Amino acid sequence: MNHLLPLLVAVPLLGAALLAVCGRRLPRFAAETIACAVSAGTAGLALVLLLNSSPPMVEWVGGWVPEGGEGVGIVLIGDGPGLGMASLASLLTIAALAYSWRYFDAPARGHAGSFPALLLIFQGGMCGFAIAGDLFNAFVFFELMSVVAYALTGFRVEEAKAVQGALTFGVINSLGAYAILMGIALLYARTGELTMTQIGRKLDAHGGPDALTLAAFVLVLTGLLVKAAAVPFHFWLPDAHAVAPTPVCMLLSGVMVELGAYGVWRVYGAVFSGPGGIPAPDLERTLLVVGVLTALVGAVMCWYQRHVKRLLAYSTVAHVGLFVIGIGSLTPEADDGIALYILGHAGVKAALFACAGILLDRYGNVDEHELHGRARRLRGVAVLFVTGALGLAGLPPFGTGLGKAITEEAVGGPLTAVFVAVSAVTAGAVLRVAARVFFGLGPKPPDGSSYETTGTGEEPETRHRLKRIPDTMTAVPALLLAGSLAVGVAPGFAAVVSHSVNEAGSGGAITSPHWTLPGVLLGLTSTALAVGLAALAVNRPRLLGHRPWTEPLRRLQSGHIGDYVAWLLVGATLLGALALPGILTL
Numbered sequence: 001m002n003h004l005l006p007l008l009v010a011v012p013l014l015g016a017a018l019l020a021v022c023g024r025r026l027p028r029f030a031a032e033t034i035a036c037a038v039s040a041g042t043a044g045l046a047l048v049l050l051l052n053s054s055p056p057m058v059e060w061v062g063g064w065v066p067e068g069g070e071g072v073g074i075v076l077i078g079d080g081p082g083l084g085m086a087s088l089a090s091l092l093t094i095a096a097l098a099y100s101w102r103y104f105d106a107p108a109r110g111h112a113g114s115f116p117a118l119l120l121i122f123q124g125g126m127c128g129f130a131i132a133g134d135l136f137n138a139f140v141f142f143e144l145m146s147v148v149a150y151a152l153t154g155f156r157v158e159e160a161k162a163v164q165g166a167l168t169f170g171v172i173n174s175l176g177a178y179a180i181l182m183g184i185a186l187l188y189a190r191t192g193e194l195t196m197t198q199i200g201r202k203l204d205a206h207g208g209p210d211a212l213t214l215a216a217f218v219l220v221l222t223g224l225l226v227k228a229a230a231v232p233f234h235f236w237l238p239d240a241h242a243v244a245p246t247p248v249c250m251l252l253s254g255v256m257v258e259l260g261a262y263g264v265w266r267v268y269g270a271v272f273s274g275p276g277g278i279p280a281p282d283l284e285r286t287l288l289v290v291g292v293l294t295a296l297v298g299a300v301m302c303w304y305q306r307h308v309k310r311l312l313a314y315s316t317v318a319h320v321g322l323f324v325i326g327i328g329s330l331t332p333e334a335d336d337g338i339a340l341y342i343l344g345h346a347g348v349k350a351a352l353f354a355c356a357g358i359l360l361d362r363y364g365n366v367d368e369h370e371l372h373g374r375a376r377r378l379r380g381v382a383v384l385f386v387t388g389a390l391g392l393a394g395l396p397p398f399g400t401g402l403g404k405a406i407t408e409e410a411v412g413g414p415l416t417a418v419f420v421a422v423s424a425v426t427a428g429a430v431l432r433v434a435a436r437v438f439f440g441l442g443p444k445p446p447d448g449s450s451y452e453t454t455g456t457g458e459e460p461e462t463r464h465r466l467k468r469i470p471d472t473m474t475a476v477p478a479l480l481l482a483g484s485l486a487v488g489v490a491p492g493f494a495a496v497v498s499h500s501v502n503e504a505g506s507g508g509a510i511t512s513p514h515w516t517l518p519g520v521l522l523g524l525t526s527t528a529l530a531v532g533l534a535a536l537a538v539n540r541p542r543l544l545g546h547r548p549w550t551e552p553l554r555r556l557q558s559g560h561i562g563d564y565v566a567w568l569l570v571g572a573t574l575l576g577a578l579a580l581p582g583i584l585t586l
Contacts (some may be wrong), residue, residue: 001049002057005076005131008049008086009141011042012093012124016117023113035116036097039123043090046127050083054503058133066195075133075195080500081339082131085255085262088346089126091483092254093119096247099354099476115155115245122148122251129259134194135184135220135271138263142180142227146173149256153244159459164559165243171561172236175568176226183219186212187271196270203276214579217278220267221286222572228260230324231294232567232574234317235557238301241313245461246357249309253316254350258342261323265335278579280330286578287328288415295321295418297553299425304550306445308356308366308433312349315392315426319345322419326407329415336498336513337407340487343497344399347484348391351477352430355385358473359437361460368433373440381469382438384477389434391484393427393527394419396520399487402494404526405519416522423526428533435538442538445545488515 015038023031049057057078060066064073097119125145132138150173154166188194190212191202203213222233229237237257241249264287272278298318305311319341326338358381360366363374375382394404404423408416435441460466487493494513537544556563 001052002059002078004045004049005057005059005078006061008042008046008127008131009124011045012038012120012127015039016120016124019113019117019120023117026113031113032097032101032116035113035120036094038120039090039094039097042123042127043087043094046083046087046090049078050080050087050500053078053080053083053500056080056503072194074137076131077133078131080497080503081262081266084339084343084497084500085130085259086127088343089130089251089255089259090123092251092346092350093123093126095350095476095480096250098472099250099357100245100247101470101472115152118148118152118155119247119251122152126255126259130262133196135187135196135199135267136194138196138267139177139180139184142223142263143177145256145259146170146177146227149173149248149252152248153240153252155245155248156243156459156461159243162243165239168559168561168564169236169240172233172564172568173226175565176223176233178223179219179226179572180223183216183223186216186219190216196267200271200274200277203271204274206276208275209277209279213272213277214576217272217579218572218576220271221264221575222568224260224263224267225290225324225571225575226260226568227257227263228320228324229257229317230260230290230320231297231317232571234294234298234320235564235567237317238310238313238557239559241309241316241353242307246353246360249312249353249357250350253313253353254346257316257320258323258346261320261327261338261342264324265327265338282579282581284328284330286575287324289578290575291321291324291326291328292415292418293321294318294324295422297321299422300550300553301557302426303429303544304546304554305429306368308359308368308437309353311368311429311433312352312356315429316349318422318426319349319392322404322407322422325411325415325418329407329411331410332498332502333513334407334410335501336494337403337405337410339403339497339501340399340494340513341403341407344391344401344403344484344487347480347482347487348388348398348400351384351480351484352388352392354473354477354480355381355388357461358466358469360458361462361466361473362469364458364460364465366458368436369445371437372444373436375438376440378438378469380474382434384474384481385434385438386431387481388477389427389430389530390527391481392423392430393530394423394523395527396515396523397485397488399484401523402488402513402515402519405516405523406494406513408522409516409519420522420526420529424529424533427527427530428537431530431534432537435534442541445541 061074128141150170156162226233302314391398394401
């Protein structure tokens with residue numbers, strides 16, 4: 001079945017090409033039906049391959065197999081984690097296509113096939129990155145995914161802020177891509193290889209790590225952390241989410257930034273984990289510092305947003321920090337937990353963005369203050385939004401709760417408090433929005449800082465404001481939340497995930513993740529704290545309102561590309577400083 005691996009990339013790209021060529025001649029219904037069929041077929045193929053991925057499949061595209069241990073061909077790896085991420089990307093693409101069914105005004109955006117064609121290319125790029133076995137083609141798929149994401153972010157090209165958000169996205173992520181390419185060049189100069197496992201072997205044969213290895217590691221890690229929106233590389237994400245169409249936000253926060261975190265795990269394990277790579281204590285120190293910083297900054301910024309889509313974007317930043325902490329702990333148990341956490345988070349976050357999109361298209365507004373009490377009639381959407389907030393808090397038995405519980409047990413100590421606090425603050429912010437917008441609770445809050453983006457004056461993404469919410473726009477988030485719940489309760493699912501991750505990862509003993517009493521109690525604790533914070537914010541808005549010490553932090557999200565580029569350079573320097581001490585002692 002390994003010969004089927006290239007189809008995960010080829011099928012969506014061919015479908016996109018068909019829509020690009022024939023889209024002007026096809027009625028809208030036909031174009032969207034073709035896109036859904038192609039995306040669903042790719043998802044089905046990914047799931048079939050995933051169920052047959054033990055032992056992992058290897059495919060040298062075009063038959064360019066290595067000769068004498070030397071290889072220059074394109075290699076695809078069909079193991080559990082890679083095919084799992086490809087399956088997740090494909091399933092969320094189907095959800096985005098279904099949510100956007102007859103979504104945009106086609107005459108204003110181009111021909112009927114333009115938007116679904118871009119989503120299919122995005123799907124192909126994500127699948128390719130997930131299963132790439134060599135660094136250069138991982139970079140190629142990284143760029144394919146990024147370029148399409150820029151176009152999707154600025155799809156509403158008639159709006160200046162959409163173009164600005166897409167430009168910011170494009171510049172920062174392109175710099176991250178250049179960093180990866182320079183790192184690959186250094187590794188190729190040292191080893192003459194591009195295949196990840198072969199690079200790792202050649203580095204080990206060369207001896208201990210040196211300055212060139214460190215430079216390559218920092219450059220590659222910088223690019224991947226840009227894609228993951230880790231602090232201080234995160235500034236593009238809120239700006240992009242504020243202007244991107246809702247289905248695109250579902251993919252950006254649901255799977256694309258997670259692919260950045262997955263890339264960190266994959267590249268370190270295959271390339272830099274041996275004696276010739278980066279010592280484990282150095283990587284652990286680097287990722288834990290970046291992870292904690294990302295989680296705390298993301299949580300604080302999430303709390304102080306009133307623009308609902310920006311609020312959800314910062315919650316993504318905060319949870320990416322938790323993913324990075326788990327990866328940085330370098331234990332099989334934490335790998336299991338993060339894999340489950342990512343699966344559960346994808347459904348919850350995509351569902352929350354879908355609900356935010358309903359508010360935008362119904363009221364032309366995503367400002368928490370201006371929407372106070374206006375969505376009382378949207379009872380079904382209110383239930384979905386509150387359910388998503390509880391899932392974000394890690395409430396058992398959601399998959400987010402199970403993944404969080406397993407990771408908390410693996411990392412232990414003070415880091416457990418970080419997981420509880422970040423989950424509580426981000427979920428509390430979402431519950432606060434639900435209480436004010438859908439239930440009209442508490443007094444209308446006073447205006448905040450002048451640095452805050454309000455979310456007023458937004459244009460709906462449909463031709464006119466919706467008087468009736470289409471069934472697809474509520475069915476999709478309901479199914480996504482059901483999927484997140486299934487991750488936590490499906491019998492044997494966690495064990496299957498653990499087997500796949502450990503078989504492809506550190507090679508540790510296969511574990512059987514399950515709910516434990518401490519994990520359940522910590523999940524209930526973070527949920528209770530989230531409810532308490534939301535209640536205080538609604539009833540005592542000044543008690544948990546803006547504070548002077550948060551002003552400098554909020555000013556950093558300036559919207560100026562030059563500032564963001566400067567912070568990218570600062571972040572790369574920080575990574576080098578964190579990883580350097582261990583190498584100097586060798």
